[in-house]
Amino acid sequence: MSYQNAGHSETGKARVAADPTLTPQPAGLICAGLPDDAAISVFLDASHAPSFHFPNLLELPEAARTRLESRNAIKWFPLAQRHDGAPPGSAVNMCAHLDAYSKALTAIDDLVGTGLPVFNHPRAVAMARRDVASALLREVEGLGIPKLVHFAARQPDAFEAAFAAGKFRYPVEVQPTTARDRQDRMGITGPEDWSRLLVGDWSRRHYFMTQLARQPVADALRLRVCIVGNTWTARAYRDNGVAPDRPDGLDVTLRKAVVGAMRQLPLDFWSLDLRLRPDGKLALQDVSVGMTAPAPGRGLDPMRQASIELWARAGPQLDELIAAPARWRPAPPDAFALRTILTRFGGRQPADMGERVLH
């Protein structure tokens, strides 16, 4: 973009840019997205006006979000019309889940490619879907990857079919892939449990099925790790609320696992959930783009309490990182283009799934 074209003058005069340092930087773009099924949640806010919630969009601290929006234009993908303007100088991708935003992420990837700094590049977001990440993180030292499949449920027997095809054994855990709350996970301990999944909108979703350990692990040491750029912070907790100890060697194992994961997944803001196994390895529980910011309150479970602490620490780091596109992780190569990942791993919203009917 030239200064001549970017400038504006009521008189049409005084448009000379003699000093190249005065040339404005190309504007950045905030890439928001429409969910594949076009469905969003609506609720009434404190003033009784409608407020809209887009599922699985990146959450940012208020200060960072306000600053970002004041300096950059927002576009909603997929665009209703082709992007005809000059290419943006940088882009912040807000779409945080491949299954919820496959169309938007593909459109953003088509627009930004590998030629400009992109915060949480759509290709990296796709790589973070748990089944894709499981494949990419398999060789990371100190990290154990539970058996997991990704599948679409369209018929009541889809769950049992996935169980049989994946050669799972009971117990397993089933969770809608876009759920960001552990309460949405359903443990299946035997054939009689499958019908418990057939409630609500079950038939319009993608799911993960994960192999669980034979023995309950309610008192296991768990870790939530928040990664901002090249820095990471972890908080340990136990579901039963007992204060976590620090077994010998944990710090080393954790460092190897997190650094190894960071090498494989080129995201700028993301989080990992890990569980310490009896053999000293860390089992991968979840990979999330960004991190959910739970509202502070009393009686929070240990995981949410850990999230609050991590969020408070991540806020200033995010603020700095978003303002410095040169520090963002480079785009994954074309081998990880959105269309390639979708073809290899599946998961594009099937044409006949999830359509919200308008009339």
Added chain:
Amino acid sequence: MTDPQGLYFQSVPDDGRISVVATANGALDYQWPNQLTLSAETLQSVRDRSAQYYFSVARHAPWPKPPWVINSATDADTYRNALIWLDETSGNTPVFNHPRAVALSRRDLSAARLQGVEGLTVPRCLRFRLDGAGAAPGAFERGGFDYPVLVRPHSGQAGRGLIRIDGPQDWTRLEQSRWFGQIHYMIEFVDFATEQGEHLKCRVMMVGGQVMVRHVKANVGWNVHNRAEGSIEGFEDRELAVIDQLEANPAFAHVCAQVAARARLDFVGMDLGIDPQRNRFVMFECNPSMTVFFPRRHNATSADLARRDRLQTPLDAAVRALLAQPDRWQSAIAGFHEDLPSCRDLLAGA
């Protein structure tokens, strides 16, 4: 405006979900399902003299006791909670498209209420949840249906999700439905083909005692919708003549008058199969959520504009006039509340 300020009542859907699309200029267009649809001009005129009121079960403002209310929550499957609440809160305040009448327009309740309308065939309708392989055959048995029947999800419009079941071998088709798990309706199939083998579908609107045909579509098959496969080419050239005949047809007028009297809605539409030459009319649906107002297209032809002037403009004027006269609304008529059951009773167990 000098008249007292009323209330424009809107609600969050029971499932808390709406749709969103991006417009050509990059803005977002939030699309609330199954609402009262008005033209942009009429909606603006309403908003100029009313306050917006949004309802959700979780949160709503104190009721301001307005002199009148325009209810835009016009589907009992989508807004059951809001309808019950508005019915129990509004008392004797005139409500345009009162929640009790909206509740009665639910497909199954409407089919029951319109049975016996002289000159109108009203297919029986049963509401059920498609939540297992035996759900639809069970509903078929329970309702005493014969093949063929039509099955459709409650949220399906414009033919989406509508499946015709011709025999027991077809039930498995429903298990592939993207709407599996949702409330569905099973409807007796009644053939409405004319002697010429055409299937004509008419949308007629009833507003304040006036009857206005909004469109007639034609297809070689029974599933008649815009752009549906099998649409009869060139029918648009005959459409206005068919509409003129219909509006001059005393039998059709008699049917519509009876339907309006039973529906007790201020603004309601009915889709029906028609065979004007034999005066055969088959009801498909009758409710206040029909989309009938469309913005003027920038590339509209003179024929488009003439059609709009004939079919949309007078309807818009009639709706706007009625909206401005709350004392003419159904719920302002003495005996309305005594005549209709409460929403809570109508929608019990839904």
